[in-house]
Amino acid sequence: MNRIKIAVLVSGGGTNLQALIDAQKNGKLHSGELALIVSNKPDAYALERAKRAGLEALAISRADCGGQEGFETSLMEALDSRRIGLIVLAGFMSILSARFTKHYENRIINIHPSLIPSFCGKGFYGLRVHEAALAYGVKVTGATVHYVNEIPDGGKIILQKAVYVQPGDTPEILQRRVMEQAEWLILPEAAELVSAKLLNDKESKT
Ligand code: GRF
Numbered sequence: 001m002n003r004i005k006i007a008v009l010v011s012g013g014g015t016n017l018q019a020l021i022d023a024q025k026n027g028k029l030h031s032g033e034l035a036l037i038v039s040n041k042p043d044a045y046a047l048e049r050a051k052r053a054g055l056e057a058l059a060i061s062r063a064d065c066g067g068q069e070g071f072e073t074s075l076m077e078a079l080d081s082r083r084i085g086l087i088v089l090a091g092f093m094s095i096l097s098a099r100f101t102k103h104y105e106n107r108i109i110n111i112h113p114s115l116i117p118s119f120c121g122k123g124f125y126g127l128r129v130h131e132a133a134l135a136y137g138v139k140v141t142g143a144t145v146h147y148v149n150e151i152p153d154g155g156k157i158i159l160q161k162a163v164y165v166q167p168g169d170t171p172e173i174l175q176r177r178v179m180e181q182a183e184w185l186i187l188p189e190a191a192e193l194v195s196a197k198l199l200n201d202k203e204s205k206t
Pocket of ligand 1: 010011012013014015016017046090091092111112113125126127175179183
């Protein structure tokens with residue numbers, strides 16, 4: 001069956017990648033197939049998860065490629081040689097240039113651990129997002145999946161899911177709840193939605 005080939009870019013523990021792997025296994029993700037996992041950190045546990053799931057896993061670091069431009073060129077070669085149709089950023093902690101995002105316009109999605117436009121943009125990533133939400137005193141936070149363009153967290157919103165802040169929450173406790181109750185649900189759902197859209201666009205062109 002003709003499916004969109006998906007690459008997942010990771011940097012850390014890979015719990016969002018695991019949610020995509022599980023969604024593929026239980027049939028929730030079926031218009032796209034996980035085809036390649038790339039980490040910019042060679043020791044990312046996400047690579048272990050990929051190998052355990054029998055997925056091709058690469059580590060491409062900026063240091064090995066002589067800087068940002070070389071890193072992105074190697075990444076683009078790895079993606080284009082495998083005819084990747086959709087790129088999913090899942091805990092990927094690296095900037096991507098306008099050259100890169102334009103090359104894959106409307107084919108890169110990212111999971112951000114807040115309800116954009118709150119607590120997003122430059123410097124808002126990982127635990128820092130939840131520290132800022134707690135410092136502000138919001139009663140509701142959540143996660144957002146959005147298209148990626150050259151503006152950090154600036155692309156069109158695809159899905160969001162709200163999560164209540166509880167009394168006594170620490171950043172770590174809140175992060176875990178946002179992952180469990182929002183990120184791990186809406187990222188696979190968004191990957192399926194966008195894959196189905198890309199597949200439909202492709203078929204309507206043939
Ligand atoms: C999490 O804070 C998640 O919200 C953000 O990246 C961090 C690590 O995610 N997207 P993962 O466990 O590596 O998927």
